[in-house]
Amino acid sequence: MATSLARLSRRSVTSAVSSNLIRRYFAAEAVAVATTETPKPKSQVTPSPDRVKWDYRGQRQIIPLGQWLPKVAVDAYVAPNVVLAGQVTVWDGSSVWNGAVLRGDLNKITVGFCSNVQERCVVHAAWSSPTGLPAQTWIDRYVTVGAYSLLRSCTIEPECIIGQHSILMEGSLVETRSILEAGSVVPPGRRIPSGELWGGNPARFIRTLTNEETLEIPKLAVAINHLSGDYFSEFLPYSTVYLEVEKFKKSLGIAV
Numbered sequence: 001m002a003t004s005l006a007r008l009s010r011r012s013v014t015s016a017v018s019s020n021l022i023r024r025y026f027a028a029e030a031v032a033v034a035t036t037e038t039p040k041p042k043s044q045v046t047p048s049p050d051r052v053k054w055d056y057r058g059q060r061q062i063i064p065l066g067q068w069l070p071k072v073a074v075d076a077y078v079a080p081n082v083v084l085a086g087q088v089t090v091w092d093g094s095s096v097w098n099g100a101v102l103r104g105d106l107n108k109i110t111v112g113f114c115s116n117v118q119e120r121c122v123v124h125a126a127w128s129s130p131t132g133l134p135a136q137t138w139i140d141r142y143v144t145v146g147a148y149s150l151l152r153s154c155t156i157e158p159e160c161i162i163g164q165h166s167i168l169m170e171g172s173l174v175e176t177r178s179i180l181e182a183g184s185v186v187p188p189g190r191r192i193p194s195g196e197l198w199g200g201n202p203a204r205f206i207r208t209l210t211n212e213e214t215l216e217i218p219k220l221a222v223a224i225n226h227l228s229g230d231y232f233s234e235f236l237p238y239s240t241v242y243l244e245v246e247k248f249k250k251s252l253g254i255a256v
Helices: 002-036 211-234 241-251
Strands: 083-090 101-111 122-124 137-139 143-145 150-152 160-162 196-199 204-208
Touching: 122 137, 137 150, 143 211, 160 211
Parallel strands: 083 101, 101 122, 101 137, 122 150, 143 160
Antiparallel strands: 196 204
16 A cells, blocks of 8 residues: 555656656746747838818817707808807807807807808807896897907997907997996996997997998908908818918919
8 A cells, every 4th residue: 555655656756757858848848949039020000191281070060969969150250260069050150260169058149141150259149137137148249359359248249349358248238339448347248239349348438430431340340251261272171272272283283
């Protein structure tokens, strides 16, 4: 019995030693193969020559919120990096320029016929107005809103000019054929009467506009509308199509 146990123990010891030797052998072989093999070159992706270096495909221009979808007229110009969210309506002949943000998440925002909202403007609307007036932001026809202005739950009647860097707070009203100087701040509920020039912080009456000045207000809106037509023809519905047009012109020998 003792001899049989000794034989079994010898066999188990020899099998364990042989398995360890086999593992060490294959491990050494794998290391040798890995060191002798040359690394394969990584495949490089060459960018297409037609690719736009700076585009705005990562930013959504139209942002629907629930059942509310921004509405843009066919002949209205909206720059590629503008953000329209929620209850926003941009009427015919109007234009919204680069970097502007129109947030209709709480109430309605309307940009009327042949009006323009220039660069970096922020237009918002509150749930309700402290004056009892409609809390929506209403920009009527032939209105020019200067760059970097802030409009919140205000009403701008037809043929007005809002100077650059102006702020119109909740419930403020700018009546027709009025001009607001650059950098003006209109407090909540303030009314700017028709045919007057206001300015300052807070906005105060400066003088009455002349008949010639009131006639120039819609002309400015029309001029900006004509200027937006040049941009509208350049920015096609799909922003990379113009590259194909330029390539086709070059193939025909037409100067781009």
